[in-house]
Amino acid sequence: MNVALQPCRHCGEPVTAMSPAAPDFCCAGCAGAFELLGEMGLTSYYNRRAFDPKVRALRPDEDEIASFDFTELASTDTDGHHHLNLMVDGIHCAACVWLIETLLQRNSAVLQARVNMTTRRLRLSWQGDISDIEDIIRPVMQMGYRLIPFDPAALEQATTSRNKELLRCLAVAGFAAGNVMLLSVSVWAGYFQGMGGATRDLFHWISALIALPAAAYAGLPFYRSALGAIRNRRVNMDVPISLGVILALGMSLAQTIRGEPHAYFDSAITLLFFLLIGRYLDGRARGQARSAAEHLLSLNARSITVIEPDGTRRLIAPQKATPGMIVLAAAGERIGIDGKVIDGQSDVDTSIITGESIPVLTRPGTTVFAGTTNISAPLRIEVTATGGNTLLSEIVRLMENAEQGRAKYVAIADRVAKAYAPVVHTLSLATFIGWWLIGGIGWQDALMNAIAVLIITCPCALALAVPVVQVIATGRLLRAGILVKSATALERLTKITGIIFDKTGTLTTGKPELVGQPQQDKLMLAAGMAANSNHPLSRALVRAAGNVPPQTNVTEQAGLGLMMQGPAGPIRLGSRAFCDVAENADVPSDITGPELWLSEPGIAPTRFVFRDTMRSDAPEVIDTLRTRGFEMTLLSGDRESTVRQLAETLGITNWMARMSPTEKANHIQARADRGNHDLMVGDGINDAPALAAAHASMSPATAAEISQNAADIVFQGDRLGAVIEAIDVARKADRLVRQNFALSFAYNVITIPLAVSGFVTPLFAAIAMSSSSLIVIANALRLHAKSGKSDGVGIKPATTLSQQAGI
Amino acid sequence: MSNLLLLIPIALFLGLLGLGAFLWSLRSGQFDDMEGAANRILFDDDDVTPPGNSKKFHQGDS
Numbered sequence: 001m002n003v004a005l006q007p008c009r010h011c012g013e014p015v016t017a018m019s020p021a022a023p024d025f026c027c028a029g030c031a032g033a034f035e036l037l038g039e040m041g042l043t044s045y046y047n048r049r050a051f052d053p054k055v056r057a058l059r060p061d062e063d064e065i066a067s068f069d070f071t072e073l074a075s076t077d078t079d080g081h082h083h084l085n086l087m088v089d090g091i092h093c094a095a096c097v098w099l100i101e102t103l104l105q106r107n108s109a110v111l112q113a114r115v116n117m118t119t120r121r122l123r124l125s126w127q128g129d130i131s132d133i134e135d136i137i138r139p140v141m142q143m144g145y146r147l148i149p150f151d152p153a154a155l156e157q158a159t160t161s162r163n164k165e166l167l168r169c170l171a172v173a174g175f176a177a178g179n180v181m182l183l184s185v186s187v188w189a190g191y192f193q194g195m196g197g198a199t200r201d202l203f204h205w206i207s208a209l210i211a212l213p214a215a216a217y218a219g220l221p222f223y224r225s226a227l228g229a230i231r232n233r234r235v236n237m238d239v240p241i242s243l244g245v246i247l248a249l250g251m252s253l254a255q256t257i258r259g260e261p262h263a264y265f266d267s268a269i270t271l272l273f274f275l276l277i278g279r280y281l282d283g284r285a286r287g288q289a290r291s292a293a294e295h296l297l298s299l300n301a302r303s304i305t306v307i308e309p310d311g312t313r314r315l316i317a318p319q320k321a322t323p324g325m326i327v328l329a330a331a332g333e334r335i336g337i338d339g340k341v342i343d344g345q346s347d348v349d350t351s352i353i354t355g356e357s358i359p360v361l362t363r364p365g366t367t368v369f370a371g372t373t374n375i376s377a378p379l380r381i382e383v384t385a386t387g388g389n390t391l392l393s394e395i396v397r398l399m400e401n402a403e404q405g406r407a408k409y410v411a412i413a414d415r416v417a418k419a420y421a422p423v424v425h426t427l428s429l430a431t432f433i434g435w436w437l438i439g440g441i442g443w444q445d446a447l448m449n450a451i452a453v454l455i456i457t458c459p460c461a462l463a464l465a466v467p468v469v470q471v472i473a474t475g476r477l478l479r480a481g482i483l484v485k486s487a488t489a490l491e492r493l494t495k496i497t498g499i500i501f502d503k504t505g506t507l508t509t510g511k512p513e514l515v516g517q518p519q520q521d522k523l524m525l526a527a528g529m530a531a532n533s534n535h536p537l538s539r540a541l542v543r544a545a546g547n548v549p550p551q552t553n554v555t556e557q558a559g560l561g562l563m564m565q566g567p568a569g570p571i572r573l574g575s576r577a578f579c580d581v582a583e584n585a586d587v588p589s590d591i592t593g594p595e596l597w598l599s600e601p602g603i604a605p606t607r608f609v610f611r612d613t614m615r616s617d618a619p620e621v622i623d624t625l626r627t628r629g630f631e632m633t634l635l636s637g638d639r640e641s642t643v644r645q646l647a648e649t650l651g652i653t654n655w656m657a658r659m660s661p662t663e664k665a666n667h668i669q670a671r672a673d674r675g676n677h678d679l680m681v682g683d684g685i686n687d688a689p690a691l692a693a694a695h696a697s698m699s700p701a702t703a704a705e706i707s708q709n710a711a712d713i714v715f716q717g718d719r720l721g722a723v724i725e726a727i728d729v730a731r732k733a734d735r736l737v738r739q740n741f742a743l744s745f746a747y748n749v750i751t752i753p754l755a756v757s758g759f760v761t762p763l764f765a766a767i768a769m770s771s772s773s774l775i776v777i778a779n780a781l782r783l784h785a786k787s788g789k790s791d792g793v794g795i796k797p798a799t800t801l802s803q804q805a806g807i
Numbered sequence: 808m809s810n811l812l813l814l815i816p817i818a819l820f821l822g823l824l825g826l827g828a829f830l831w832s833l834r835s836g837q838f839d840d841m842e843g844a845a846n847r848i849l850f851d852d853d854d855v856t857p858p859g860n861s862k863k864f865h866q867g868d869s
Contacts, residue, residue, distance in 0.1 A: 094846030117843030167833060175826040179819060199811070206815060 029060030049095035058144035176214030244458030304336035355637030402693035465740030481716035489712035493730035502682030503636035512610035569601035665689035
């Protein structure tokens with residue numbers, strides 16, 4: 001019955017015989033979208049698109065259009081043109097970009113519609129009335145894309161402008177490096193072919209003219225960072241770099257003025273060029289991961305519906321709510337504010353806050369919190385707390401306290417610099433004193449040799465050793481759906497010895513599943529009734545039964561159950577009390593968990609038991625991690641019996657139940673004080689302080705916004721294997737970083753004696769620097785090579801489908 | 808050697824021209840969407856015709 005016939009002609013999802021629009025379409029929305037495209041003559045879209053398995057299927061939502069106030073973030077310029085930035089969800093390939101732009105441009109009010117395929121954002125300009133926007137974007141919504149307005153000023157502006165600055169610096173340095181090198185090669189050739197002194201000096205002067213302003217501009221990112229470090233009495237890699245560049249330029253200028261044969265303009269500017277390439281790629285890779293993470297977050301963002309005293313409804317952003325406002329939370333909607341229920345009775349899924357997997361019954365007077373999901377019936381909620389008084393801001397305060405420790409972490413490159421800089425500077429000073437006092441040459445020549453030491457030891461390869469590896473590692477994880485947000489996350493990940501898991505939503509899917517094999521006819525009856533409800537247990541019943549025609553005339557009593565008039569009397573599906581089953585009724589007690597009862601008149605009631613199921617690869621992942629020697633802990637806010645059950649199934653001996661957010665964070669803090677480095681994996685709001693307190697942290701993309709912000713790494717998909725994948729890549733990257741450091745030190749061991757003894761010429765310096773940089777980059781590229789050795793549990797890199805399908 | 812006096816300024820001028828062009832294109836946002844730019848050249852221009860004549864055009868090829 002539920003055999004897949006063929007993929008839906010619009011969204012490509014399987015069509016089942018039960019689909020209302022079978023056999024061609026999976027749902028009415030897809031059929032409508034197909035028809036609309038046909039009317040507009042755009043069906044060539046279907047021929048040219050390529051599905052990306054990682055992107056949500058293009059199935060239109062039935063009721064999503066009204067979830068935002070699109071006019072709120074729109075701006076109007078003096079010409080009366082309106083502009084709006086939107087995130088687009090559901091872009092599979094370039095054909096989607098084409099389709100969205102074409103659909104919008106068919107509307108004569110639209111002035112400009114441009115989709116940025118890299119960031120999946122749409123910039124829309126239109127004329128006429130500002131409220132026309134909903135009509136303009138409706139066709140795009142009908143295709144199944146989701147559009148979410150956002151404020152570009154609030155989003156990662158800092159990263160973008162920093163990367164643009166790096167790119168500008170890179171361009172200037174590249175231009176200068178090319179031209180100075182052109183002149184330098186001539187000078188080097190001149191050593192052997194007898195270039196005249198006047199020509200050589202002319203070339204040096206021209207080099208100075210290009211290199212000095214270029215280095216002054218292109219080196220700014222390094223000088224700024226070096227100054228900042230020195231002000232804080234620290235040393236980072238940028239200090240020796242800045243010093244090396246400035247001294248090389250200063251010495252070369254002095255040499256040029258004196259008409260000497262050796263100048264190092266090319267070394268200084270090429271050094272900047274190489275380093276800027278590393279910096280830029282590093283910034284871009286992290287920018288991509290961050291913007292992907294922001295994209296995920298804004299998909300969860302929703303406006304709240306406020307009911308005005310006169311009964312009208314209005315959509316506003318949750319942060320604009322004030323105490324006393326009445327907010328409507330529809331069934332199935334996420335509650336956006338903290339408040340008290342004043343009308344309605346429903347079940348609320350609080351797992352994101354408490355870790356409790358069974359929904360909580362709410363009725364007037366119950367307090368609800370932002371982030372929880374209203375399940376069965378609409379609720380009217382009076383806003384009681386905003387801003388600093390909400391549960392969320394309480395968690396934020398806990399998080400800020402917990403984060404202190406992590407801020408102290410010093411990146412490996414800076415630790416190396418801290419040891420490296422004094423050694424190099426002492427060596428250089430020793431060279432100067434040695435040549436001047438013992439060697440008996442003039443102080444100018446002694447200074448030249450000393451500066452040559454600084455130039456040759458300038459940590460060109462050293463400064464590339466980390467960023468290049470990071471770029472490749474971050475990129476590789478990004479393709480596997482793992483977003484590395486923090487710069488030092490991978491380094492910290494290599495240090496961990498213990499892993500702490502949250503239960504609900506992390507080790508488990510957060511969705512209950514039916515346990516056991518109930519009688520088939522009872523299951524079909526119960527599932528038919530349950531098809532009318534949004535309650536997680538009802539949904540689980542429907543999933544277990546497969547395709548069941550929904551029963552009609554079913555009424556839902558929120559928090560209790562479902563009722564239907566059968567031929568012999570009322571049939572009930574719901575809690576034990578609702579079905580009049582005695583508290584002490586005989587039940588096979590070996591299975592515990594949330595339960596539903598089905599009672600029919602005159603027949604013994606049937607019991608359905610559910611369990612929050614594990615992620616499919618959880619046992620495998622836990623086993624692998626255990627064999628690798630990690631110490632595993634399970635911390636949950638859920639009740640003891642459920643936590644014990646899961647811990648025993650997975651073989652985790654360390655577990656704690658009923659943990660509050662503070663207790664979780666304190667537990668991790670206490671472990672850290674004992675010298676443990678823990679990785680925290682969690683998704684709930686209650687996990688956020690713990691995520692911030694842990695040495696490193698990961699959260700799934702389904703996690704609460706605040707947890708995703710707190711986590712270093714966010715992973716997409718249903719598989720827990722991402723944890724192993726991230727640890728694997730982090731370790732491999734760490735190995736390569738260390739190799740790279742070793743390579744650059746080896747280089748210095750060879751070149752420093754030459755520099756100290758005064759044999760270094762500009763040609764030699766140029767060759768040594770470029771070749772060491774290239775070797776380091778080549779070594780880092782090995783990370784790209786197959787990762788076949790991993791245990792097969794990690795996420796397989798998703799196939800990339802960026803190519804245009806044959807037209 | 809006097810040709811150097813001509814050739815070096817020419818080389819520098821051309822280099823600066825390239826640099827200027829790059830900085831201009833960076834400022835005008837041409838580097839904001841590298842992935843999109845790579846794919847856009849594959850769009851058929853006749854598909855993005857203004858409304859009105861597009862319908863007729865498409866009946867043939869779909």
